[in-house]
Amino acid sequence: MSSKVVGILGGGQLGRMFAAAASLLNVKTVILDVGDDAPAKQVLNSPHINGSFKDPSFIQQLAEKVDVLTVEIEHVDVDALRKLRESHPQVEIHPSPETIGIIQDKYRQKLHLQVHLGGANAPLGLFQQIDVTPDDIKRVAAELGLPLMLKRRTLAYDGRGNYVLRSSEPRDITAAIQFLCPNGGGKGELYAEKWVPFIKELAVMVVRGRDGNVASYPAVETVHKDSICHLVWAPFRTANVEQDPFIRANVQRIAQEAIKSFTGAGVFGVELFLLASGEILINEIAPRPHNSGHYTIEACESSQFDNHLRAILGLPLGSTKIKVGAAGMLNILGSNRLIQPQPSKVSFSSDPLIDKLTHVALSTPGATPHLYGKAQSRKGRKMGHITVVGVSDAEVGERMAGLLSALADFEH
Numbered sequence: 001m002s003s004k005v006v007g008i009l010g011g012g013q014l015g016r017m018f019a020a021a022a023s024l025l026n027v028k029t030v031i032l033d034v035g036d037d038a039p040a041k042q043v044l045n046s047p048h049i050n051g052s053f054k055d056p057s058f059i060q061q062l063a064e065k066v067d068v069l070t071v072e073i074e075h076v077d078v079d080a081l082r083k084l085r086e087s088h089p090q091v092e093i094h095p096s097p098e099t100i101g102i103i104q105d106k107y108r109q110k111l112h113l114q115v116h117l118g119g120a121n122a123p124l125g126l127f128q129q130i131d132v133t134p135d136d137i138k139r140v141a142a143e144l145g146l147p148l149m150l151k152r153r154t155l156a157y158d159g160r161g162n163y164v165l166r167s168s169e170p171r172d173i174t175a176a177i178q179f180l181c182p183n184g185g186g187k188g189e190l191y192a193e194k195w196v197p198f199i200k201e202l203a204v205m206v207v208r209g210r211d212g213n214v215a216s217y218p219a220v221e222t223v224h225k226d227s228i229c230h231l232v233w234a235p236f237r238t239a240n241v242e243q244d245p246f247i248r249a250n251v252q253r254i255a256q257e258a259i260k261s262f263t264g265a266g267v268f269g270v271e272l273f274l275l276a277s278g279e280i281l282i283n284e285i286a287p288r289p290h291n292s293g294h295y296t297i298e299a300c301e302s303s304q305f306d307n308h309l310r311a312i313l314g315l316p317l318g319s320t321k322i323k324v325g326a327a328g329m330l331n332i333l334g335s336n337r338l339i340q341p342q343p344s345k346v347s348f349s350s351d352p353l354i355d356k357l358t359h360v361a362l363s364t365p366g367a368t369p370h371l372y373g374k375a376q377s378r379k380g381r382k383m384g385h386i387t388v389v390g391v392s393d394a395e396v397g398e399r400m401a402g403l404l405s406a407l408a409d410f411e412h
């Protein structure tokens with residue numbers, strides 16, 4: 001289909017599912033990440049590189065071996081990618097290093113979206129840069145109100161770079177600074193967002209072809225627990241069913257407009273907030289396949305991973321239509337009841353919660369478990385997911401109920 005070899009920065013579960021999709025078209029992938037047994041390296045027995053995807057010399061090594069470079073994580077060394085344009089001009093990079101650079105800094109990302117999506121009318125909540133000083137945080141809390149969402153600009157995931165400031169008391173502000181900037185914090189490390197009183201969180205996967213054309217998957221509802229994605233419902237529905245088609249069209253339009261404003265090809269995950277008024281605000285964008293799009297593997301005519309591959313190789317994009325009545329996805333997160341594996345017998349599953357949910361999934365019609373092959377489980381770590389499909393929301397809800405009650409039994 002394509003004789004091009006694709007290099008992936010990052011060897012986690014997204015790289016694993018991407019490499020599996022590439023294998024269906026005989027496309028070779030080379031993974032750059034530390035460790036011989038990174039999840040993505042287990043998919044195919046091809047020569048990978050053991051090294052950090054943040055290290056420019058390893059990125060150079062990867063570039064020697066491939067025709068197209070892509071990422072499964074945005075926290076990469078963008079300058080090293082830019083330099084490849086001179087040292088390895090034949091290697092295409094998707095999405096572009098500029099796009100990754102803007103998105104990896106959440107504050108720059110917000111400024112970019114503001115400029116490209118209508119200035120003061122852009123679908124964004126209020127946000128402001130802050131200095132990491134009690135005085136400045138107090139000033140912004142007075143301006144944007146409480147609670148106030150404080151965020152690290154870079155290297156955030158699963159809510160780990162966020163802090164909800166609930167009062168302007170000096171000790172609360174000090175606690176926020178200590179949590180977000182344990183090393184003191186310099187200028188430009190944090191920014192603040194006005195609290196968004198959303199009624200639902202939504203997400204849309206958008207695929208951007210090399211020609212800049214975009215197509216989007218259905219808007220889904222994401223349910224977070226402790227700031228980590230817990231469940232996805234596809235397509236999303238509200239209690240006000242008559243309004244849904246309008247909200248759906250609006251959400252997809254906003255997500256597509258946002259992704260049109262970037263450069264380079266690939267899929268992007270757009271996270272949004274739905275307010276009680278029906279207003280939609282963008283939360284953040286990921287320049288890669290996204291947890292909220294895993295359901296597309298079983299539920300859509302082409303998966304997010306298939307379309308990411310097609311986009312970066314310039315192949316015809318696949319249909320983004322949902323091909324089942326409805327779908328749900330449950331993340332399998334590591335528990336705090338780990339069984340230490342015997343050193344001589346390294347097993348993937350040292351976590352009884354993973355075994356339990358997988359067994360329930362195997363006897364649930366329409367359910368497909370995906371385990372990521374991570375050797376070590378940890379509380380809250382994404383170890384796998386289960387997709388459930390059905391003819392209707394009601395059927396998916398019933399099928400998911402067995403999994404949710406197994407999870408609740410385990411937790412109590």
Ligand code: ATP
Nearest residue numbers: 149156157158159160161193194195196224227284
């Ligand atoms: P991800 O794993 O999705 O990359 P992240 O660490 O980048 O997460 P955010 O997406 O910024 O974190 O925020 C995590 C969650 O916190 C959101 O999904 C939402 O539930 C909540 N949240 C974020 N920003 C706001 C806000 N301004 N107001 C209210 N809640 C918010």
Ligand code: MG
Nearest residue numbers: 156157158284
């Ligand atoms: Mg994020």
Ligand code: MG
Nearest residue numbers: 158271283284
């Ligand atoms: Mg997020």
